Amino acid sequence: MTLTNRTTRPALAVTIALAVLAAGVVASLHVGSRMLSPEVVWAALTDPRADDADHAVVTARVARTVLALLAGGALGLAGAAMQGLTRNPLGDPGILGINAGAALGMVTAVALLGVTSLPVQIWFALAGAAVAGVLVHAIAGLGRDGATPIKLAVAGAAATAGFTSWTSALLITDLQTLETFRFWQVGTVGGRGVEVVGPVLPFLLTGAVLALTGARLLDVLALGDDLARGLGRRAGLDRLVVGLSVILLAGAATALAGPIAFVGLVAPHAARILLGPSYFRILPMSVVIGAALVTWADVVGRVILPPTEVQVGIMTAVIGVPVFFALVRRGRMGSL
Numbered sequence: 165m166t167l168t169n170r171t172t173r174p175a176l177a178v179t180i181a182l183a184v185l186a187a188g189v190v191a192s193l194h195v196g197s198r199m200l201s202p203e204v205v206w207a208a209l210t211d212p213r214a215d216d217a218d219h220a221v222v223t224a225r226v227a228r229t230v231l232a233l234l235a236g237g238a239l240g241l242a243g244a245a246m247q248g249l250t251r252n253p254l255g256d257p258g259i260l261g262i263n264a265g266a267a268l269g270m271v272t273a274v275a276l277l278g279v280t281s282l283p284v285q286i287w288f289a290l291a292g293a294a295v296a297g298v299l300v301h302a303i304a305g306l307g308r309d310g311a312t313p314i315k316l317a318v319a320g321a322a323a324t325a326g327f328t329s330w331t332s333a334l335l336i337t338d339l340q341t342l343e344t345f346r347f348w349q350v351g352t353v354g355g356r357g358v359e360v361v362g363p364v365l366p367f368l369l370t371g372a373v374l375a376l377t378g379a380r381l382l383d384v385l386a387l388g389d390d391l392a393r394g395l396g397r398r399a400g401l402d403r404l405v406v407g408l409s410v411i412l413l414a415g416a417a418t419a420l421a422g423p424i425a426f427v428g429l430v431a432p433h434a435a436r437i438l439l440g441p442s443y444f445r446i447l448p449m450s451v452v453i454g455a456a457l458v459t460w461a462d463v464v465g466r467v468i469l470p471p472t473e474v475q476v477g478i479m480t481a482v483i484g485v486p487v488f489f490a491l492v493r494r495g496r497m498g499s500l
Contacts, residue, residue, distance in 0.1 A: 174445065177438040181452045188459035192229040193222065196466045197473075224354075230361060231353040232459040232476070235421035236431075238368050240454020242413035243428020244435065244447050245375045248382030249406045250301075253433070253491055254317045257293075257414035258425025258484075261323030265296025266418035267349065268327045268334075275334040275341045282419070283363040290367070290415035296323055297411060328423075351424035351477020353462050364416045371412030375447060378406045382443040424477045426484020427454050433487065457483070 193205050198221055208222035239257060247255035257263045269292020273279040279288065300323050304315040331349065335342040347355060381402045417424070435449035461479035468474055 174439050178449065178452075181438070181449065181456065185452055185456040185459065188456050188463065189229055189233070191463045192232065192459055193225050195463050196221075196225065197471060227356065227358040228353040228462060229459065230358050231356060231420055232462050233455045234361065234364075234368060235353065235417040235424060236427055236458025237451040237455040238371065238413040238417040239424060239427040240431030240450040240452075240457070241372060241375050241447060242410045242417070243454070244432035244443070244450035245378065245382070245406050245413075246410050246428065247432050248386065248443050248446075249403060249410065250316065251386065252316055254429065254488070255432075256426060256429035257410065257417075258423065258427070259324070259429060259488070260316060260320035261296045261300045261327060262293045262410070262414045263418050263423035263425060264324040264327035264331070265299075266290070266293040266415045267423040268292050268331045269295075269415075270419060271331050271334050271341065271345060271349075274344070275338040282360055286364060286367060286416065286419045289419045290411060292327075293411045293415035293418070296327065297407070299323060345422075347475060348422040350475045351422040351480070352475040353421050353458070354473065354475075356420075360420065364420050367412050367416040371409045371416065372451075374405055374409035375413065378402070378409065379442075379444040379447050381406060382447075386441075386443075421458075422477060424458065424480055426480045426488070427457055429491075430480075430484055430487050431457060433491070 194200050194202065200218065200221065204218050205222055208219040209226075211219075242262075243256045246257065246260070247253060249255070254260075266289040269288040269290070270285050272292070273285050273288035279285055300316065300319045303323070304312070304319040307315075335345060335349065385402060414428075431450040431454040432446055434453050435446045439445040439449055457480065458476055461483070462476050465474035465476060465479045468479075
């Protein structure tokens with residue numbers, strides 16, 4: 165490949181990804197059970213004093229678009245960081261139980277402790293995500309060969325099933341909490357205002373900064389711990405920093421939109437196909453692809469089964485499950 169091709173192909177891939185994301189944002193504002201023209205959307209966006217049905221629809225769609233962008237970008241970045249951290253091609257907060265643990269922590273805070281403040285609920289979500297991550301890796305590390313990709317996937321599936329069952333049990337015993345979280349439980353960006361972003365944003369930004377600044381660390385860790393230490397890296401501390409970023413991103417995204425799975429699996433693999441193996445490129449590209457994936461999943465979910473909506477978590481599973489089986493079928497279960 166010539167130098168020109170090596171330069172042009174990544175630039176083209178980034179341009180296409182950004183264009184798909186921008187198109188998703190535009191579609192999210194216009195498409196739904198009620199189609200809106202560009203003139204109506206523009207009028208509603210530029211005149212905040214308007215008080216009519218169209219303005220209310222646009223306001224609701226702006227909120228769910230913002231949530232989709234933030235949750236999708238965070239999950240894509242968390243998945244890429246987790247794959248680099250564990251050198252596991254199946255690394256995804258949804259598959260490895262972290263999203264389910266965050267959801268259980270948040271529902272526990274509401275159903276058992278009566279916590280109604282979102283900033284406090286977020287801390288429970290982060291705690292649940294951390295406990296889930298440690299538990300899954302501890303279980304997968306038992307026996308010979310340590311935490312292999314297959315054992316991590318199995319342990320994550322078992323933990324996700326357990327956490328989801330406990331979450332459902334808590335919701336069933338508290339009808340008020342069930343009414344609040346019944347759609348959130350399957351992953352949704354609808355029905356919540358943009359005001360929920362404020363309390364979550366510091367956690368998302370902190371996690372994103374830790375993950376993106378850890379790109380070089382992940383590239384070094386991909387060479388193996390021994391070589392990383394030989395290059396002067398403190399592998400244990402590096403893993404702790406990147407692991408913290410995954411917990412912050414996955415926990416905060418779950419607090420925003422519920423336990424959406426497979427975004428963290430699909431986005432990094434798509435980024436790797438487009439841009440190569442360097443995490444310096446994979447991490448930011450995973451943010452763009454993850455945001456685009458969730459935004460488009462929300463748009464398609466609004467119109468695929470009218471007059472009802474299919475929640476984002478279901479739509480991403482429709483895409484993610486075939487990708488999961490394709491990775492297993494092609495034998496891409498080794499280290500990254």
